Amino acid sequence: MTAAPHTTDPHAADPHAIDPRTADPAAADPLLVRLGLLRDRVTELVGRRSATDPTAGDPLRGLYLSEEAVRHLLSTGRDDDRSAPPASDPPSGDEDDRPGLLAARLGLGTLDLAILLIALAPDIDRDFEPLYGYLNDDVGRRRATVGLAVELCGLPPHDVSARARFHPSAPLSVLGLMAVEEAERPFLSRSLRVPDRVVAHLLGDDTPDVRIAPYTRLLPADPARSALPVTGPPVARLAERLSAGRLTAYLREDRDGDALAYAVAALDAAGLEALHFAPGTGTGSDSESGPAGSGAGSTAPDPLPALLREARLRGCALVVAPLPQHPEPLVRALASADDVSVLLAGARPYDPQWCDSDPLVLDAPRQRAGDLDVWSAALGVPEAPETLGFDLARVVAPYRLGGERIRRTARAALDLAAFEGTPLSAGHLRLAARQQSASGLEQHARRIRPEVGWQDLVLPEQPLAQLHELALRARHRDRVLGDWRLSAGGGRGRGALALFAGDSGTGKTLSAEVVAAELGLDLYVVQLSSVVDKYIGETEKNLERIFAEADRTDAVLLFDEADAVFGKRSEVTSSNDRYANLESAYLLQRLESFDGIVLLTTNLRANIDEAFTRRLDLIVDFPFPDADQRLALWRHSLSHVPCADDVEPARCAKEFELSGGSIRSAVVTAAYAAAGRGSPVTTADLLAGARREYRKAGRLVLDDSGGW
Incomplete structure (x- = not known):
């Protein structure tokens, strides 16, 4: 380091620098104005030091102590260097004055703000580095120290209130605006460092800290x-x-x-x-590496x-x-x-x-499902949702999404429509909403993306009407049970619960998929193998995970063959009976507090405990199809299959009493036979498929020669 500059011009080190004191006040950066005032103070202090320091011209000053420098230190003190504190309050009311605004917002005093500016000056203007090195009597100490900051503020180093500003409990340290480093050094020679994020903020950069x-x-x-x-x-x-x-x-x-x-x-x-x-x-x-350092083995920064x-x-x-x-x-x-x-x-x-x-x-208040005002605003049609070309209220009614998720759903739906080059449709909105409702249910259940509709159901009028009612209940449960206060109380949820009962193949699972498609939701079929556990209490834990996850998402939960877990309670004659009854009691309580949509299917309705049926909103009975319904099922299954002109599904419907699932299996068998020949499906193929289903069920059937 060379001798200190014998000049009062703080900008002499850079002849091209702009002096903030002479710049246009309207265009001057308030932070630079403050640093200009600080530079004046530093230059003044350097000038006074060098005027009486006999080693000021020594190029090796700060690297060693000469005998002359020691005599100078012994014969003089630093009291003459103290004067009034530097000005640190530029014109107020400037919105760009980030130091002043920060001080006012955090309750910093004039002294705290002055210390902060002294500490950050070398991070903004390199000219402060050699000046600080000279004042610290050490060319390697190019940052402000506690002693230098106190001196520049015109206070004695033994002033208790001044020293307290550098204590760990002082505002600058507690607020994270300044750090006092090198605790092993004497107090006055400890370095001051301002975090880069604070410097960036004062310069107008609001990029957040990389750690968070x-x-x-x-x-x-x-x-x-x-x-x-x-x-x-x-x-x-x-x-x-x-x-x-x-x-x-x-x-x-x-x-x-x-x-x-x-x-x-x-x-x-x-x-x-x-x-x-x-x-x-x-x-x-x-x-162990928690953000608050809660773990004993915490290694990640807090x-x-x-x-x-x-x-x-x-x-x-x-x-x-x-x-x-x-x-x-x-x-x-x-x-x-x-x-x-x-x-x-x-x-x-x-x-x-x-x-x-x-x-x-x-x-926190519950989120309402299908809040039309939120959805229409997010889609950009707050005043006229009818201009979308579909019934927005009907489409969004099943979704219980918060305001932010609604906006994300709207953006995703609009992006999908733009990608396809088509106007926004109900399908785009439902797909985007299902993506926002994705959850961890797939760990315990099989997800089905519904691809069917009401036209795929062949059912009598009564069960079909009940399925429409189930969809209606799912859409309007918040209004009826919440706004109209028809909930039973006692912590009961607003779920929609239904039981589908009927013989195998009568359309129970298909109906559940149709209901899910009508509501625009995914269908999750619970895998009983992942639920039932031989160890006591584990089945209830698995069920709780499923219900808790289903509560977090918008989906239809299907328990197929529900009598396996929703069976009747029995008299306690052994410990097994006791724990089986505990499992049923847990399910009864959990269903009452559930807010989602649960569908149960069973082939044996009599095996379902009466306590469960009382809590169900609907019980839909699926009858075995009669001849007319079987004919409709045959025709529906053959609707996309190439058939011969003389094919007669009516004969199959009349001669074979098959359920809808069996009819579909018979058509699949006939289709494979026709595909192997490379020709359309014939009546003989259909009859062969129907006979195959009879044999699978263990029923007698006439063969081609007329024998059983």
């Missing part, structure tokens, strides 16, 4: 959207509390997404933006300080959803931040052990 960016997204304030996802007085009250000042609240939800939609609605109504932090999406919060700092820099709230499996460290850390509003969301009841200072605990 993968798990955080900005929820911008949109007051025009506030009434859409959730309506009613609870939103207005929560918005009023958020507007009044700092708030920590725990929002408990019945269904995934309800609390987040409630929080977003309240924030929109309050005109506040927020950061949505999802600690379960990769931060390791459920394992993202909470960066998260809180980001909220402070932006002046926004925090929304944490979903909570990790062990939320105690996270809740305690966020609740201790007394300058940031935090909204926590989860399905579990609040546990007082999570935090010493209890948050405000609220129940």
